[in-house]
Amino acid sequence: MRITSKEALELLKSGVVESDDELQEARNKWVLHSICVGDTARIIAYAFGIDEDYAAALGYIHDIGRKISHPRHAIEGYHYMVQNGYPEEASICLTHSFIDNNIHLVAGGEVEEGETKEFIKGYLGSRELSLYDNIIQICDLMCLPEGVTTLEKRLLDIYSRKGIHSNTPAHYQNAIGLKEKLETMLGCSLYSLFDDMKEEDINSAAKDAEAIETMIRDNRVSILKK
Numbered sequence: 001m002r003i004t005s006k007e008a009l010e011l012l013k014s015g016v017v018e019s020d021d022e023l024q025e026a027r028n029k030w031v032l033h034s035i036c037v038g039d040t041a042r043i044i045a046y047a048f049g050i051d052e053d054y055a056a057a058l059g060y061i062h063d064i065g066r067k068i069s070h071p072r073h074a075i076e077g078y079h080y081m082v083q084n085g086y087p088e089e090a091s092i093c094l095t096h097s098f099i100d101n102n103i104h105l106v107a108g109g110e111v112e113e114g115e116t117k118e119f120i121k122g123y124l125g126s127r128e129l130s131l132y133d134n135i136i137q138i139c140d141l142m143c144l145p146e147g148v149t150t151l152e153k154r155l156l157d158i159y160s161r162k163g164i165h166s167n168t169p170a171h172y173q174n175a176i177g178l179k180e181k182l183e184t185m186l187g188c189s190l191y192s193l194f195d196d197m198k199e200e201d202i203n204s205a206a207k208d209a210e211a212i213e214t215m216i217r218d219n220r221v222s223i224l225k226k
């Protein structure tokens with residue numbers, strides 16, 4: 001049976017926050033981000049007419065490996081979910097960071113060579129990309145701890161923190177491509193689904209995109225042409 005969003009939220013919080021007051025502590029920002037990803041995925045999945053409770057559950061648990069380790073959160077999250085009896089749901093812990101399940105399309109530079117990379121590569125290659133994967137990937141790139149925002153604002157935040165790497169131009173172009181693909185499928189703008197998205201964020205999306213492109217240029221990696 002699929003995990004419910006209620007079970008996923010309980011699993012996310014267990015051993016991390018005892019009361020919701022603790023969610024405001026700096027160390028728990030990732031939990032707030034995870035809640036935002038689940039809530040955002042629920043709305044997008046509803047628009048697609050697919051199982052919105054399952055999409056929310058996957059959003060809540062996508063970063064659950066951060067309970068164990070931040071740098072190794074993808075693989076640790078996968079093992080944690082398998083150990084807790086959710087082998088199918090465990091996949092989102094590995095797929096969420098890689099646009100279209102492509103191991104090269106990850107923020108913060110390519111995954112370091114080694115056993116873990118080989119495992120992730122093999123795993124991604126063995127799975128068929130699902131709409132749930134794509135939804136969580138875009139939600140991860142639209143959710144700050146403070147709530148849902150534009151892809152542009154969130155990417156600016158990510159690239160400012162994680163830096164510009166050789167694969168950043170491809171990551172950026174494919175993130176934009178993923179948003180456009182989902183919007184074409186839906187027949188509407190993703191941003192129009194969210195009443196709580198700040199107007200100032202939407203209005204500054206073009207400016208944020210320009211700032212990203214300048215950052216990439218300044219780091220001397222060229223924007224790849226589509």
Ligand SMILES: [Fe+2]
Pocket residue numbers: 033037062063140
């Ligand atoms: Fe995340």
